[in-house]
Amino acid sequence: MSKRGYFGELWFGAKSLLIGLKVTIVEMFKPIVTVQYPREECDITPNYRGHIELVFNSETGGSNCIVCGLCARACPSDCIIVEGEKKEGEKRKTLTRFSLDFTKCSLCGSCVEACNKSAIDYSQDYNIAGFSREEFHYDLIERLNRRHIQPFAAAAGGN
Numbered sequence: 001m002s003k004r005g006y007f008g009e010l011w012f013g014a015k016s017l018l019i020g021l022k023v024t025i026v027e028m029f030k031p032i033v034t035v036q037y038p039r040e041e042c043d044i045t046p047n048y049r050g051h052i053e054l055v056f057n058s059e060t061g062g063s064n065c066i067v068c069g070l071c072a073r074a075c076p077s078d079c080i081i082v083e084g085e086k087k088e089g090e091k092r093k094t095l096t097r098f099s100l101d102f103t104k105c106s107l108c109g110s111c112v113e114a115c116n117k118s119a120i121d122y123s124q125d126y127n128i129a130g131f132s133r134e135e136f137h138y139d140l141i142e143r144l145n146r147r148h149i150q151p152f153a154a155a156a157g158g159n
């Protein structure tokens with residue numbers, strides 16, 4: 001038997017139990033912070049850096065991309081393919097392909113910094129999973145269309 005004696009031990013045990021119960025009861029009435037992922041989704045901080053995405057220009061109904069290729073050249077991992085074609089009567093190229101191989105992307109941001117048309121930015125997409133590498137090869141034009149359900153008009157009225 002310790003120095004506390006029988007009743008001392010009894011009191012010590014009961015006191016410890018009450019302290020533990022107090023913590024449990026206080027926590028029971030605090031707001032719930034656990035997110036039941038994937039049934040619930042978290043609010044993402046605006047600073048979150050997901051894979052790149054074409055930025056939607058609501059005035060033109062498309063992208064600001066002028067197919068200059070600066071982003072592709074700035075990418076150290078060779079993740080980006082940008083292609084365009086010059087249609088008859090148009091001054092600038094129209095974006096026809098913007099592919100991102102996200103399997104190689106290091107999220108360094110060089111492409112976003114290189115674009116002086118603010119045509120690409122980081123997505124808020126954190127819910128990313130797949131069964132094959134090909135699922136991480138993104139067609140950013142298709143994604144832009146899907147987000148805005150409007151026909152893509154890359155250079156229409158663009159600058």
Ligand code: SF4
Pocket residue numbers: 064065066067068069070071072082114115116117118119120
């Ligand atoms: S996203 Fe920007 S840097 Fe890349 S091709 Fe388009 S305009 Fe040029």
Ligand code: SF4
Pocket residue numbers: 052074075076077078079080104105106107108109110111112
């Ligand atoms: S974030 Fe970096 S690695 Fe990823 S596509 Fe842009 S430049 Fe390439």
